[in-house]
Amino acid sequence: MKRILTGLQPTGNITLGNYIGAIRQMKELQDKYDSYMFVADMHAITIPQDKDALSKNTRSLIAIYLACGIDPDKNTIYIQSENPYHANLSWILECNTYFGELSRMTQFKDKSSKHANFTTGLFTYPVLMAADILLYDADLIPVGIDQKQHLEITRDLAIRFNKKYGDTFKVPEPFISTTGTKIMDLVNPTIKMSKSSDNPKGIIYLLDDIKSARKKIMGATTDSEMIIKYDVENKPGISNLINIYSALTNKSISEVEDEFKGKNYGEFKKCVADEVEKLLTNVQEKYKEYIESDIIDVILDKGMEKTIKEAEKKYKEVKEKVGFKR
Ligand code: TYM
Numbered sequence: 001m002k003r004i005l006t007g008l009q010p011t012g013n014i015t016l017g018n019y020i021g022a023i024r025q026m027k028e029l030q031d032k033y034d035s036y037m038f039v040a041d042m043h044a045i046t047i048p049q050d051k052d053a054l055s056k057n058t059r060s061l062i063a064i065y066l067a068c069g070i071d072p073d074k075n076t077i078y079i080q081s082e083n084p085y086h087a088n089l090s091w092i093l094e095c096n097t098y099f100g101e102l103s104r105m106t107q108f109k110d111k112s113s114k115h116a117n118f119t120t121g122l123f124t125y126p127v128l129m130a131a132d133i134l135l136y137d138a139d140l141i142p143v144g145i146d147q148k149q150h151l152e153i154t155r156d157l158a159i160r161f162n163k164k165y166g167d168t169f170k171v172p173e174p175f176i177s178t179t180g181t182k183i184m185d186l187v188n189p190t191i192k193m194s195k196s197s198d199n200p201k202g203i204i205y206l207l208d209d210i211k212s213a214r215k216k217i218m219g220a221t222t223d224s225e226m227i228i229k230y231d232v233e234n235k236p237g238i239s240n241l242i243n244i245y246s247a248l249t250n251k252s253i254s255e256v257e258d259e260f261k262g263k264n265y266g267e268f269k270k271c272v273a274d275e276v277e278k279l280l281t282n283v284q285e286k287y288k289e290y291i292e293s294d295i296i297d298v299i300l301d302k303g304m305e306k307t308i309k310e311a312e313k314k315y316k317e318v319k320e321k322v323g324f325k326r
Pocket of ligand 1 (some may be wrong): 005006007008009010017018019020021022040043128129132133141142143144145146147181182183184192193194
């Protein structure tokens with residue numbers, strides 16, 4: 001059975017973009033793959049975090065996974081920082097990564113430009129991500145398009161290590177679905193919908209109040225053409241809403257265009273808002289149950305034990321190959 005693996009950062013509230021780009025895909029694939037899903041709390045501290053908020057958000061993200069339909073019987077669910085081998089492998093990989101390669105990462109350029117003082121962790125972030133993946137011989141990595149460059153460097157590092165030290169790592173493939181790979185901000189549809197953006201009107205959070213989420217969809221920026229057609233360049237707002245609707249209903253872009261031929265933007269937005277409401281209502285009901293439940297600790301203990309055992313085996317192999325042995 002092929003293995004899929006992905007992680008999300010527990011920074012702030014999880015967005016509709018995170019759901020569509022990563023969680024939804026994991027949910028759809030979990031019956032057919034051996035699935036690994038973790039919370040990337042070590043990636044979160046690449047930018048300053050409040051310690052209480054970080055631990056609260058970490059637990060909350062596990063409850064969100066479960067509420068979104070990630071089945072703990074079909075997935076290995078764990079927290080990155082509970083397994084020391086992620087950092088251990090990351091160091092060895094860092095010593096096989098070039099400064100120039102990391103300097104070219106667009107997410108690093110983007111994030112570092114927003115902080116006067118940024119950490120070296122922000123710079124080496126993609127190498128830790130490579131370690132997250134390579135430790136477990138994952139085949140496919142479901143992510144949004146913004147993570148594609150990080151997966152390319154992961155592949156490069158695996159190939160480089162295998163060449164230098166002999167076959168060690170499986171070379172993973174990104175798994176980026178055809179729709180919803182980049183959900184855009186509702187107010188400014190030329191930028192990504194992002195947890196860290198400062199205008200909440202442009203972002204749907206999975207735990208948003210339903211009324212306010214509907215309002216955000218109804219108020220989304222569109223254009224004056226009154227044609228519901230997918231055209232990212234000229235109609236970014238409408239294209240984004242088509243993407244959201246398509247992802248939430250599992251309809252293709254052209255099916256959505258056909259469904260709304262001749263309809264006005266208000267009618268279309270109402271249907272998008274209905275789908276968002278359905279998702280949020282369902283997720284929030286289940287979230288309330290999970291966040292209070294001890295099941296989270298049971299799942300995490302199991303995930304931690306299993307992944308430490310597996311990662312230890314892989315790390316031992318790597319360690320010996322680089323000459324860390326007596
Ligand atoms: P993070 O927490 O920034 O985002 C989590 C996932 O959500 C996707 N995503 C989106 N997809 C579509 N539209 C959007 N607007 C949108 N915003 C975010 C991201 O592509 C991602 O899949 N580095 C990763 C976490 C990570 C990881 C890994 C992922 C750490 N190690 C190993 C996969 C494998 C991150 O920061 O994701």
